[in-house]
Every structure is written in C-alpha cells, then in structure tokens.
Ligand SMILES: C[S@@+](CC[C@H](N)C(=O)[O-])C[C@H]1O[C@@H](n2cnc3c(N)ncnc32)[C@H](O)[C@@H]1O
Ligand code: SF4
C-alpha cells in the first residue's frame with residue numbers, strides 16, 4: 001500500500017491515473033479495475049508489482065542532469081516587416097549596429113554553443129534573412145550541428161526560389177509566419193511557390209498563425225494552406241508582450257473566452273475540410289507529458305543579437321540575464337544557469353504554481369502559467385490549455401481514429417464552453 005500511497009492519483013471520466021512526478025511515468029486504468037484490486041486481499045501488492053513490471057512506475061530516476069533542450073538564437077533584431085503584435089519590437093529601422101558579426105559567430109558563438117550541447121537550435125529574429133550573411137551563418141552552423149536539430153523561424157518573404165535547395169539541405173525544420181500573407185496576393189503567391197518546392201523536397205515545414213482581431217478571419221485559409229502543403233499548424237493566440245501591449249490594447253483576442261471560441265472554430269474548419277492529418281490535428285491531440293516547470297528554468301536559453309543570454313526570449317530583463325556570449329566562458333554561463341536554478345527566489349517564481357493550480361485536475365501535466373506573461377501583466381488565463389489537457393488525459397482514445405477523437409473533442413469543448421459561460 002505504501003508504494004501506492006506515496007504517488008498522486010487523479011480520477012475523471014471513470015478512469016484513474018496514478019502518476020510518479022519524479023520519474024515522469026504515469027498509468028491510466030478504468031476506475032472499476034482499480035477498485036477491484038484495492039478491495040481484494042493482497043490486491044494492492046499485485047497491482048503495484050504489475051505497474052512496476054510493465055510501466056516501471058515506481059522506479060527511481062537516475063540523478064537527472066539539467067539538459068539544455070533549446071537555444072533560441074535571434075541573429076538580428078531588425079525585420080523587413082513591422083507587425084503590430086511583434087513581441088520583439090522588430091522593424092526595418094531596428095539598429096543592427098551591435099549585432100554579433102559573422103566573425104564573432106564563427107569564432108565565439110558556435111564553439112561555445114557546441115560546448116553547451118543543445119538538443120535543438122532555433123534561428124530567429126527579427127527576421128533572420130535581413131542579414132546578408134544568413135546563408136553563411138547557416139552553413140557554419142552545419143559544421144557544428146546535425147541539420148535535424150536546426151529550426152528556422154522566418155516570415156519567408158526574403159527567401160528566393162534559388163535558396164530552397166540550400167535550406168532543405170541544411171535546416172531540419174522551417175517555421176513560416178503566415179498570418180500576414182492573406183492580405184497580400186503577391187506575397188501569398190510568392191510564398192506558395194516556395195512552399196511547393198520545400199514540399200517536393202520533403203522538408204518539414206510549419207505554419208505559425210498569430211490570431212488577433214484583424215487576422216482571425218483568415219483562420220480557415222490558414223488551415224487550407226497547411227493542408228495543401230502538408231505543414232504542421234501552430235496556432236498562436238495573441239500574446240500581449242512587446243509591441244502588442246500598445247498596439248492591441250483593446251484586442252478581444254486577449255480574452256480567454258475568445259481564445260476558446262478560436263479553437264472551437266479551428267476544430268469546426270478541420271472537420272468541415274476533413275483535414276484529419278497528424279500535422280494539423282497535432283495542435284489538439286497530443287500525448288500528455290508530466291511537467292514540473294517551464295523550460296525557461298534551466299532547459300532553454302535565448303541568445304540575443306548583441307550576445308546577451310536570457311532565460312527566455314520573452315524574459316529580456318536584467319533579472320533573467322545569464323551573461324553575454326561575447327565575454328563569458330562556457331563554465332561561467334553554465335554556472336549562471338546553476339545559480340538561478342538553486343536560488344530560492346527563482347525556485348519560488350518558476351516552481352511554485354499559483355493557488356489557482358492547486359486543485360486543477362491537470363496540474364501534473366502543465367508547467368503552470370507563462371512566467372513572462374505573469375511578469376508583464378499578471379495574466380493567468382489558461383482555460384483552453386486546461387480543457388485540451390483534460391481531454392487528452394481523460395477522454396482521447398488511442399484506439400479511435402483522428403477524426404473520431406477530433407469530433408469528440410469538439411463536443412467536449414462545446415459542452416465546457418456552455419457550462420462555463422452560460
Ligand atoms: C518574433 S518572430 C521572429 C521570426 C520571424 N520574423 C517570424 O515572424 O516568424 C518569432 C515568432 O513569434 C511570433 N510572435 C511574434 N509576436 C507574437 C505575439 N504577440 N503573440 C504570439 N506570437 C507572436 C511570430 O509570429 C513568430 O512565429
Ligand atoms: S513577428 Fe516576425 S515578421 Fe513580424 S515584425 Fe516581428 S520579427 Fe518581423
């Protein structure tokens with residue numbers, strides 16, 4: 001009994017979930033079966049032995065070393081566009097004067113990044129391709145890292161057809177921002193040609209769609225585009241950081257009810273268009289993972305154009321600084337991460353979830369509210385995240401098709417919506 005008593009257990013939809021936050025394993029079983037074991041003489045031991053043999057539920061973890069999962073490398077703050085919502089405040093007039101030079105990237109940044117051993121590198125900006133030397137940067141990166149760990153975030157408008165073969169050979173995945181394309185037929189046609197070439201090369205592509213009052217009417221078109229080019233769909237409800245704070249003050253997309261409606265609308269489109277692909281449905285259906293903390297607490301770093309390193313690209317304040325890659329050695333950077341992770345205040349900020357989370361049924365599967373958003377405007381809205389997690393943990397059925405699961409998710413969200421708002 002002791003073994004079972006020490007682990008949290010949650011129950012919903014006639015299922016019981018026993019979880020072990022330490023080794024991140026969890027098991028779901030019908031509540032009747034669980035009770036059957038509990039009520040039978042010696043049943044608890046039989047159950048525990050079985051759970052450990054089959055799922056290693058009670059196994060102790062080897063001491064977990066902190067792993068640097070992702071480096072977000074903003075190669076410049078400048079952009080060819082000036083999106084009203086840009087968290088990075090990028091624009092065509094952003095200074096590039098203090099950006100890391102090609103020589104610095106070659107001689108300082110890449111050797112240090114190699115020693116930090118990241119599992120993933122995201123090239124971002126600003127717009128990476130405003131740098132005339134971007135192709136050289138990507139080539140140099142490939143001397144150090146497998147292309148499959150390199151992701152590029154871009155609005156794509158500065159990419160030419162002639163660049164496609166190079167990008168396909170040197171980048172593992174490309175994430176295009178598409179919300180601006182539907183207002184401009186020329187840009188859309190140009191980008192469709194690039195997408196077609198990348199699709200033929202079987203390069204992994206994702207389309208990121210920031211939804212706000214002026215773009216949400218294009219949601220259906222965005223999904224059609226994903227379907228046409230077999231792209232992953234990333235739906236980004238407007239985050240009120242950077243320029244969005246001033247330029248989207250009265251945008252209804254900051255209201256969590258609107259965000260829920262947006263997801264319901266996206267589901268309806270998918271069902272109407274019948275695009276039941278894993279790339280598109282993956283936005284809604286995913287295998288839940290036990291989480292204790294946000295990645296910014298030790299698993300990611302954000303390298304800025306001037307070499308400053310932060311815990312997250314949206315936490316660009318002195319408090320969250322880890323040093324500067326121009327001047328700090330790798331041991332100094334690793335030590336700065338270690339100091340933050342052992343600081344009482346930082347542990348409090350990143351590891352202790354607010355009181356709203358204490359009774360939340362999916363709290364073990366959620367890293368808690370976004371720290372950057374909490375710092376900026378004390379926002380803890382999470383309704384859609386909570387409901388999607390709840391569905392995936394307790395209601396999604398791996399034996400059913402994507403279409404069947406998507407249809408039951410729609411019914412689930414609609415009933416939650418009505419229960420909550422009417
Ligand atoms: C800052 S951009 C840099 C890369 C590139 N210029 C682009 O737009 O893809 C990185 C990502 O952040 C997203 N983003 C920017 N501002 C945002 C906001 N206020 N809310 C949600 N996503 C945002 C962009 O849409 C893009 O997918
Ligand atoms: S979101 Fe991307 S494309 Fe838009 S201004 Fe910011 S950096 Fe440029």
Ligand code: SF4
Pocket residue numbers: 353356357360361362363364366367368369382383385386
């Ligand atoms: S879904 Fe919301 S309430 Fe639940 S744990 Fe996550 S942030 Fe907290």
